Amino acid sequence: MNSSIPPGAADEQLEKGALSTTDIVFFVLAGVAPMGVVVAVLSLSVALGNGPGVPGTYLIAGVVLALFAAGYVQMSRRITNTGxxxxxxxxxxxxxAGGAAACLALVTYNAGTIGIFGSLAYFSDVVAGQFGLHLGWATWAVVALAAVAALSYFEVTLSAKALAVLLAAEVLVLLAFDVAVLVHNGFHGFSLSVFRPSxxxxxxxxxxxxxxxGSFAGFEATALYGEEAKNPRRSVPRATYLALAAITIFYLLTMWAAITSYGFSNAKAAAQADPQNFMFKAMASMLSQGMADVMAVLVVTSLFAAFLAFHxxxxxxxxxxxxxxLLPHWLTRTHPRYGSPVAASALQLLLVAVVTAAFGLAGKDPYLGMGVSLFGFGVLGIVVLQAIAAASIVGxxxxxxxxxxxxxxxxAPVxxxxxxxxxxxxxxxxxSVLAAGTVKQLDYLPWLLPIAAVLGAVAAVTRHRNESVRRDQNDAIAGA
Known part of the structure; x- marks a missing residue:
C-alpha cells in the first residue's frame, strides 16, 4: 500500500488508531447537517426548482456520487493521507495538479466553514429570540467559536462523540416526521410520480x-481521517459507502414525506408562499407545534455540528x-498528548473570526450577507475538487x-x-441563485477558483524545481 505519509517528526503526525468506522461516519453525516438541509435547502429546492421532482433529483445526485465514490474508495485503500x-x-x-487541488481545497473548505458559521450565528439568535433570549448574533458567534475551539483542541474522539449526540437528536426527530406522514397518508400516499422523468x-x-x-457536500471527508482511523484500509471505504447511502436514503425519504404531507400538486405552491416555514408547518400538522419548536432548536445544533465537522x-x-x-511549517504542530492539529485549527478559527468580524463591522447580515454566499462558493469548489479527484483516480x-x-x-469514476x-x-x-446574498461583489467569487488553481500549480512546480536544484547542489558538494 502506498501510504503517502511523510516520515516527519512526532509533532507532524496525527493520532493513530483513534477513530472507528462509526466515528468517521458521524463526522461526515454531521458535516452535511441533515436538519439544516431539510429545513433550509428543501424548501428552496421545491420553491425555486422542480417542485415535487426534488426526491428524484436527490436520487440522481446520489447515483452520480456513488459512481465517484467507487473509485474514491479504491484509491483510499492505496493511499492513506489526511491531504x-x-x-x-x-x-x-x-x-x-496536486498544487492546484491544494490551493482550491484551502480556499473552498475555509469558505464553506465560514459560511456555515455565519448561518449558525444568525439562526442561533433567531431561535433564542423565540424563547425570549435576545443577546444578538455576535454573542452566539463567540459562544460557538469557543465551543468548537475547545472540542477541536482535545482528542479527535471527543468531537466524534459530540457529533454523534447532536446527529442522533436531529435524525430521530426527522424520522418521527417521516413515520407520522406514513401513518397519516399510508403507503399509497407516497406518489411514485416524484420519480417520473417529466x-x-x-x-x-x-x-x-x-x-x-450542495446537500451532499462533505461526504468525501472520510479520506481526511485515514491517518487517524483504526484500520484505514477498511474504515475509510466502509465509512464512505455507509455515509453516502445514509445521506441519500435519508434525504430522499424525508423530502418525499414532506412533498406527501402537502400533496403532490400543492407542495410547490406551499413552498413558494412561505419557504422559511415550509418544513415547520409540515412538522406541526403531522405531529405538533411542540415538535416544530424542537425542530427549530435542532436546526441550530445541526449547524453547530456542521461547523465543527467542517472546521x-x-x-x-x-x-x-x-x-x-505548501504552507508554513509551524502549522504541522500537533498537541503532544491528544494528537490534534492545534496550530492549523487555531489559524482556521482565527480566519473565521476575522472574516465574520469584517462582515459585522460592515453591517452585513451574517446569513444572507455572508453565510449563503460563502457556503455556496464552498460547495461549488468542492464539486470542482470532486471532478478533479475523479480524473486523478482514473489517471x-x-x-x-x-x-x-x-x-x-x-x-465508475469516469x-x-x-x-x-x-x-x-x-x-x-x-x-447567482445559490449565492443570493446582500453583498453583490460575492457573486464574483467563482472567479477565485481558477485563480487559486493556477497559483497552487505554480507554487507546487516551483517548489519541486527548487528541491531538485538543492538536491543537485548537495550531490555536487558530496561528490567533491
Whole structure:
C-alpha cells in the first residue's frame, strides 16, 4: 500500500488508531447537517426548482456520487493521507495538479466553514429570540467559536462523540416526521410520480440539482481521517459507502414525506408562499407545534455540528498542506498528548473570526450577507475538487492498477466525473441563485477558483524545481 505519509517528526503526525468506522461516519453525516438541509435547502429546492421532482433529483445526485465514490474508495485503500483531494490529485495527475487541488481545497473548505458559521450565528439568535433570549448574533458567534475551539483542541474522539449526540437528536426527530406522514397518508400516499422523468427534468431541474449536490457536500471527508482511523484500509471505504447511502436514503425519504404531507400538486405552491416555514408547518400538522419548536432548536445544533465537522476537515487540510511544504511549517504542530492539529485549527478559527468580524463591522447580515454566499462558493469548489479527484483516480489506476476491478477503478469514476461536470455546469449557471446574498461583489467569487488553481500549480512546480536544484547542489558538494 502506498501510504503517502511523510516520515516527519512526532509533532507532524496525527493520532493513530483513534477513530472507528462509526466515528468517521458521524463526522461526515454531521458535516452535511441533515436538519439544516431539510429545513433550509428543501424548501428552496421545491420553491425555486422542480417542485415535487426534488426526491428524484436527490436520487440522481446520489447515483452520480456513488459512481465517484467507487473509485474514491479504491484509491483510499492505496493511499492513506489526511491531504484528501490534494494527495489524490498529486498521485494521479502530477505535482502541478496536486498544487492546484491544494490551493482550491484551502480556499473552498475555509469558505464553506465560514459560511456555515455565519448561518449558525444568525439562526442561533433567531431561535433564542423565540424563547425570549435576545443577546444578538455576535454573542452566539463567540459562544460557538469557543465551543468548537475547545472540542477541536482535545482528542479527535471527543468531537466524534459530540457529533454523534447532536446527529442522533436531529435524525430521530426527522424520522418521527417521516413515520407520522406514513401513518397519516399510508403507503399509497407516497406518489411514485416524484420519480417520473417529466417531473424530475421539468422546469427548475438545474436549480434542484445544484442544491442537491450542495446537500451532499462533505461526504468525501472520510479520506481526511485515514491517518487517524483504526484500520484505514477498511474504515475509510466502509465509512464512505455507509455515509453516502445514509445521506441519500435519508434525504430522499424525508423530502418525499414532506412533498406527501402537502400533496403532490400543492407542495410547490406551499413552498413558494412561505419557504422559511415550509418544513415547520409540515412538522406541526403531522405531529405538533411542540415538535416544530424542537425542530427549530435542532436546526441550530445541526449547524453547530456542521461547523465543527467542517472546521475539523479544514484544519486537517491545512495541516497536510503544511507538512507537504505548501504552507508554513509551524502549522504541522500537533498537541503532544491528544494528537490534534492545534496550530492549523487555531489559524482556521482565527480566519473565521476575522472574516465574520469584517462582515459585522460592515453591517452585513451574517446569513444572507455572508453565510449563503460563502457556503455556496464552498460547495461549488468542492464539486470542482470532486471532478478533479475523479480524473486523478482514473489517471492513477491507468498507470498503477494492481488487481483493482476495471469497473470500480476506472469506469465508475469516469461516469461519476462526467456527472459531476454536468452538475458543475448547472451550478455555475445558477450560482447567482445559490449565492443570493446582500453583498453583490460575492457573486464574483467563482472567479477565485481558477485563480487559486493556477497559483497552487505554480507554487507546487516551483517548489519541486527548487528541491531538485538543492538536491543537485548537495550531490555536487558530496561528490567533491
Amino acid at each position: 484528501g483531494f490534494y494527495t489524490y490529485a498529486r498521485e494521479g495527475l502530477g505535482k502541478a 417531473v424530475v427534468f421539468g422546469g427548475g431541474f438545474g436549480i434542484s440539482l445544484m442544491l442537491a449536490f 475539523c476537515n479544514t484544519a486537517r487540510y491545512q495541516f497536510a498542506l503544511a507538512r507537504a511544504g 492513477f489506476f491507468l498507470r498503477r492498477r494492481e488487481g483493482e476491478p476495471v469497473l470500480l477503478a476506472i469506469v 461516469l461519476g466525473g462526467l456527472g459531476l461536470v454536468v452538475g458543475l455546469v448547472y451550478m455555475i449557471s445558477n450560482y
